[in-house]
Amino acid sequence: MSHSTDLNTASSPSIPRDAIFATPLDKLASFSFDEQVASVFPDMIKRSIPGYSHILGMTGVIAKRYVPEGGRIYDLGASLGATTLSVAQQLEHLEKVEFVTVDTSAAMTERCAGILAKNLPKRSITSLCSDIRHLDYQPCDLILLNFTLQFLPPNDRQPLLEKLYQALRPGGALIISEKIHFQDPRQAQLLYELHHDFKRANGYSDMEISQKRTALEDVMLTDTPEQHLQRLLTTGFSFASQWFQYLNFASFLAIKGDC
Ligand code: GEK
Numbered sequence: 001m002s003h004s005t006d007l008n009t010a011s012s013p014s015i016p017r018d019a020i021f022a023t024p025l026d027k028l029a030s031f032s033f034d035e036q037v038a039s040v041f042p043d044m045i046k047r048s049i050p051g052y053s054h055i056l057g058m059t060g061v062i063a064k065r066y067v068p069e070g071g072r073i074y075d076l077g078a079s080l081g082a083t084t085l086s087v088a089q090q091l092e093h094l095e096k097v098e099f100v101t102v103d104t105s106a107a108m109t110e111r112c113a114g115i116l117a118k119n120l121p122k123r124s125i126t127s128l129c130s131d132i133r134h135l136d137y138q139p140c141d142l143i144l145l146n147f148t149l150q151f152l153p154p155n156d157r158q159p160l161l162e163k164l165y166q167a168l169r170p171g172g173a174l175i176i177s178e179k180i181h182f183q184d185p186r187q188a189q190l191l192y193e194l195h196h197d198f199k200r201a202n203g204y205s206d207m208e209i210s211q212k213r214t215a216l217e218d219v220m221l222t223d224t225p226e227q228h229l230q231r232l233l234t235t236g237f238s239f240a241s242q243w244f245q246y247l248n249f250a251s252f253l254a255i256k257g258d259c
Contacts (some may be wrong), residue, residue: 015042015043016039016040016043017040017043032105032219033079033103033104033105033107033108034105034107035107037107038079038080038105038107038108038111041079041080041108042080042082045079045082045147046202047199047202047203047204048199048202048204048212049147049179049249050195050198050246050247050249051244051245051246051247051249051251054244054246055146055177055244055249055251056082056083056086056146057086058243058244058251059083059086059087059144059146059175059177059251060086060087060088060089060090060091061090062173062175062243062253063087063090063091063142063173064090064091065173066141066142066171066172066173066255067087067091067094067097067141067142068094068141069094069095069096069097070096070097071094071097071098071140071141071142072097072098072099072100072138072139072140072141072142073087073097073098073099073100073140073141073142073143073144074100074101074102074137074140074142074143074144074164074167075087075099075100075101075102075144075146076102076132076143076144076145076148077102077103077132077145077146077147077148077149077151078101078102078103078108078109078112078127079103079105079108079112080108080111080112080115081101081112081115081116081127083144083146084099084101084116084120084125084144085115085116085119085120087099087142087144088120088123096124097123097124098124098125098126099116099120099123099124099125099126100125100126100127100128100138100140101116101125101126101127101128102127102128102130102132102135103127103128103129103130104129104130104131104132105129106129109127109128109129110129112127113125113127132148132152132160133152133156133159133160133163137163137164137166137167138167139167139168139169140167140168140169140172141168141169141171141172141173142172142173142174142175143164143167143168143172143173143174143175144174144175145164145174145175145176145177146175146176146177146251147177147178147179149176149178150178150179150220150221150222150223151219151220153221154221154223157223157231158231158234158235161174161231161232161235162235162236165235165236165237165256168256169256170256170257171255171256171257172255172256172257173253173254173255173256174232174237174253174254174255174256175251175252175253175254176228176232176251176252176254177244177249177250177251177252178222178223178228178249178250178251178252179220179222179248179249180222180223180224180225180228180245180248180249180250181222181223181224181248182224182225182248183224183226191247191248192248194247194248195247195248195249196209198247222248225242225245225250225252228240228242228250228252229241229242229252232252232254235254236256237254237255237256238255238256238257239253239254239255240252240253240254240255241253241254
């Protein structure tokens with residue numbers, strides 16, 4: 001099976017496999033980023049998000065354009081730090097870049113700090129267990145929101161973007177990657193079904209797909225691409241563009257000031 005499509009039916013013996021929703025659960029609790037999820041997260045996210053590895057890889061490439069020597073990068077909702085790892089790889093030529101990862105999940109943050117210390121021993125990295133809505137942001141050059149905004153209540157999204165915009169230096173960039181939905185009902189239904197086909201092709205059973213969907217129902221609320229772009233422009237970004245889409249997942253790049 002080709003890995004370039006993010007279809008990963010073959011399991012890797014070194015990565016614990018996600019089977020959280022594989023048995024019938026009497027009472028489905030809302031999805032939370034606890035220890036159980038953190039322990040299987042790399043497998044879960046790769047088998048669930050079409051284009052995940054492409055988005056992470058390209059996030060690093062985009063970073064190279066916007067982060068100068070001495071710059072600062074925030075990875076918000078960092079989980080296990082995969083986005084930061086990709087960015088650090090592309091910024092090898094810069095010695096003094098400050099990385100800050102933020103996540104509300106203690107289980108994720110603890111693991112993230114360990115993974116980054118092991119893989120990036122010479123880097124300046126701070127891993128904070130904190131809510132991205134309440135953080136005091138320092139001036140920065142790049143902000144990464146890969147699959148995190150969708151977990152905030154919709155009314156909190158615009159105020160967060162305004163706070164992030166204030167923190168960005170002129171010429172700085174924001175990347176937002178998200179699950180999206182569509183205004184056109186036919187497009188919405190087809191891409192929704194194709195995403196389920198994608199998960200099935202990656203080894204999830206119908207029961208796993210359905211139980212996870214129920215657990216996520218009130219926790220993850222998606223926007224349309226139009227809502228994302230409008231919100232970015234309303235915030236004040238001089239440029240906002242969708243640079244990636246794979247089924248119902250997309251990524252957006254916004255620039256503050258000249259680009
Ligand atoms: C990756 N970016 O691998 N404040 C801080 N963190 C939060 C908040 C909040 N208010 N709400 C949710 N989170 C990562 C993947 S996962 C996406 C990001 C997914 C955190 C939450 O704890 C989780 O770790 C992360 O956002 C979302 O590229 O699992 O679909």
